[in-house]
Amino acid sequence: MEEMTKEEMQRFLIKEAQRGSTELEAYRNLLEIIGVEYPIDQTEDAD
Secondary structure, three states, rough: OOOOOOOHHHHHHHHHHHOOOOHHHHHHHHHHHHOOOOOOOHHHHHO
């Protein structure tokens, strides 16, 4: 698990926004980096 400061997380989210990622994608990517598992939404699997 990688540790990030609040400022590093904010910079990461800004870069994700500049890349065109949605807010949800950006948070999922951030959680993956810091080693936190994002809860799976069962409604997404229904599509």
